[in-house]
Amino acid sequence: MKMYRVVEIERIRQEARNVKTFRFADDSSPLPGQFYMIWIPGVDEFPMSISYTGALKGFTVKKIGRGTSRMHDLEPGDKIWIRGPYGRGFHIDKRRKSLVVGGGSGMATLGPLIEEIKGDVIIAARTKEELIFTERFSHLNPWIATDDGSAGFKGYATDLARKLVEEREYDIIYACGPEQMIKGLVDLAFERDIDIQVSLERLMKCGIGICDSCSINGYRVCVDGPVFFKEELKNMDELGKVRRGWSGKREVVR
């Protein structure tokens, strides 16, 4: 039961090509991994992870379509409507040595988590211009991976992760990003017997667990997730394969 409230954008920061962070004040108390529904009246409503918790909260938004494009046109002083926080966030155990893997805008979701754990961070993107939060987490010396090698490791985040996992000891992997990346990391975790928690994205209509549009193998990403645990991922055979379009029809995950 979370009703709309209007919040004012206080600061905006360009994080990368097509990615901006919007800071605003709101007195909800989200956990890392939780999300909100953002409504831009007359335009669209869409889910967005919290990328900064605390008093001055943040959304870090990649420009994708109608809603996110209009969001990118906003300026400080403009308003957005939000409801939330929703969903199940990460379960964090500070004692465990963690490997955090963020692909593309998936880093947005991981931001608040990284502030609470100890371990290594991989920031990945297709190319240098799309890396986000490299400055925010520069004190952690994050590993960088780009598909085209324009910065850091040349190759997929999964490849870098496999290398690190082979060289170092981790208790758990936390991941968010493109679904193929997540699928690769889940396989890796089972293979190497490491714990894992991943945050998934699906098309969302309601955000409150009743419309079934975000469901994957009977789990609702909006309420049962977006963060899923290893036991649940075991039999999630739609991961990286099937999702639902706006009509509810099955689609292939790119």
Add this chain to the structure above:
Amino acid sequence: MKMYRVVEIERIRQEARNVKTFRFADDSSPLPGQFYMIWIPGVDEFPMSISYTGALKGFTVKKIGRGTSRMHDLEPGDKIWIRGPYGRGFHIDKRRKSLVVGGGSGMATLGPLIEEIKGDVIIAARTKEELIFTERFSHLNPWIATDDGSAGFKGYATDLARKLVEEREYDIIYACGPEQMIKGLVDLAFERDIDIQVSLERLMKCGIGICDSCSINGYRVCVDGPVFFKEELKNMDELGKVRRGWSGKREVVR
């Protein structure tokens, strides 16, 4: 916002001719002077003051018409439906020397009050057989008045009250009973410059302040009362004169 709950009658006591007390458990916390609406499904719903507070609560009911007659037929183990507590109770200041005047079933309302104050109590009725709570409060040595002199002082409660007020010092009068008696006591209080609080009765439909059937000079007995204070009584020119019938039509108070 008080919903119906079913309570079981645990004990019944014949208090006087046509008056019985019904004891039941309910976890509401009424103040002296507050009332409940009692529903007997298929029969009637009517207001009733709380006559015993605490864990084993009580209603002390005079048989008047359809609803109260059916109530008198109930036996231990039978159930009634109640909602409440409602209304404004007495404002009690234990330091003040009080004169409590209860006429007829008006004593029901005053029972819980008497347990909390110090001072004198007048129990009045038309005749000996209609006196109630003489045993309950025997330790307080209550004054008794009967219209026919069959017990105690012969005459109206107001006459006895006037006598006491003239002989003794009181800070406040608390009263409940027939409206003519109340009217007399209000006049007495103004005349002798004593404070007064009275509990009024009016026909009640809703009990929650919206139907206007219980109103007296713009005050709703169910919400603004049933207990009224001296300031409010000052200009209450309908007291002892006008009330409303079931249709809302003005009637003369007997």
Add this chain to the structure above:
Amino acid sequence: MLYVEINGIGFHNPLILASGILDESGDTMKRIASLGAGGLVTKSVGIKERQGYPNPVIYELPNGMGLLNAIGLANPGIDSFEEEIHLALDSGVPVIGSIFGADEEEFAYLAKKMEEYGVNAVELNLSCPHAKGYGMEIGVDPDLVESIVKEVKGRVNIPVWAKLTPNTHRIVEIAKSAENADALVLINTVKGMVIDVDARMPVLSNGFGGLSGPCIKPIGVRAVYEVSSEVDVPVIGVGGITTGKDVLEYIMAGAMAVEIGTAIYLRGIDVFRKIEKELKDWLLKNEIKSITELVGVAQRR
């Protein structure tokens, strides 16, 4: 900032007491005016005294959702109502006399009487959901609605308001058939029932009742939105208004003013004052000079 005019009658704010809630007694109405109401609609009055239904006549819904009632059009009859009207008029705010009848003739007679008593307007109750032969049973028949409105209009000189029911799929059609009236009032209560499971019977003595309060607000807003764009007379919104924002919702949907009832139960008898303050604060913050600027702004054009 809050002043509105409807049919030439000025209201110092658009917050009018709804029919049937604390408006049987002139003194109570006066008190409500003194506590901030911009206008008063009386209890619906008929030709003859009517006892209404036996208790229980009201049920409190859980979680502040509102009430279910079946008072049953209890009223003292038009002949005994003059005194109450005079007291209400003493308050200084406009008084609208609500009436219910079984046919054109009864409505016209009652309206005439109300006019004689001095009310500023009459409101035709074409919408009570729980009284046999009255209200909603009449109010879902467009022809009958049209002819009642016509008859009353022909007999009195004061403005005539028609109060309509939401318990129909053809609310726009009925609104149009009542367009001869000077204003339309939407909505009356929504027909409902609550059963007490332990008693194994409906709670209200009448079985059926009318829902009011927050649970019907989206139905009222919808009705005002649907109707106000289709008719040329002012629409007055009713149903579940409890806060200043609720008033704005109705105004933005297309209402010129609102009526308020159940909120008295939820927030106390001084609720008009509270809502007035909430409205003013919002208008100030949003730099709106007159609430009339907002009428219908949520309508799609």
Add this chain to the structure above:
Amino acid sequence: MLYVEINGIGFHNPLILASGILDESGDTMKRIASLGAGGLVTKSVGIKERQGYPNPVIYELPNGMGLLNAIGLANPGIDSFEEEIHLALDSGVPVIGSIFGADEEEFAYLAKKMEEYGVNAVELNLSCPHAKGYGMEIGVDPDLVESIVKEVKGRVNIPVWAKLTPNTHRIVEIAKSAENADALVLINTVKGMVIDVDARMPVLSNGFGGLSGPCIKPIGVRAVYEVSSEVDVPVIGVGGITTGKDVLEYIMAGAMAVEIGTAIYLRGIDVFRKIEKELKDWLLKNEIKSITELVGVAQRR
């Protein structure tokens, strides 16, 4: 104790998942059955794939009163739905295929397809309040309702349920016109609107939506009470059921079973299990052997 039979189909409890809530995907339906539902109604499916309305399609009412939604009959189209039905049937509980169409022919075609897919019954959605040309627009016309039911009945051998709208004053008339069906389902959502005052526009992209949840329960109970005494077929109650007592209210009003949707949002996906326990506890305490004993006991005779 909770077993009921409707049209010869056995339900281990009378708690059926309502159409449109978590029943687009066969896996989700299976999960809900494993969490206690006695039966499953699928999302309403039409001839062609339909995107429905853009977001926002849902609004959360305050104080747990329920939801306002305008999904807009989004669905993958009947041809893509076979796989979901098969998965749902895996659950072992009866599966009812909900369908919507624009005319007799569409309904009959869809029903036939559903029958081929193996569903235990079909439910005709004659009642969605917010989609142009479908649902309620059809469901308030008694003649059309009658001929749709007749056409479908003539084309399939499985039981046919007709789901009706409460957004009309002639619900009993419509129920009678649908009596050719094997069961009636009451009610679909109630037409409503919420305006965001700060945005100055309706929240839902479609403007209008359908109310569900506790705020409509008294409307649903009333509809079941009104209809069940006038028809000879079983009535299935829907609308705002959230607790065991709510189920009993509908059963006592005359329903043989109930459907549950919005309660999943209010109490979690295991709400069927919770309600089942509440029901059992009440029946035990009141020494009732079978819930069927209570059907219609609140009806006045």
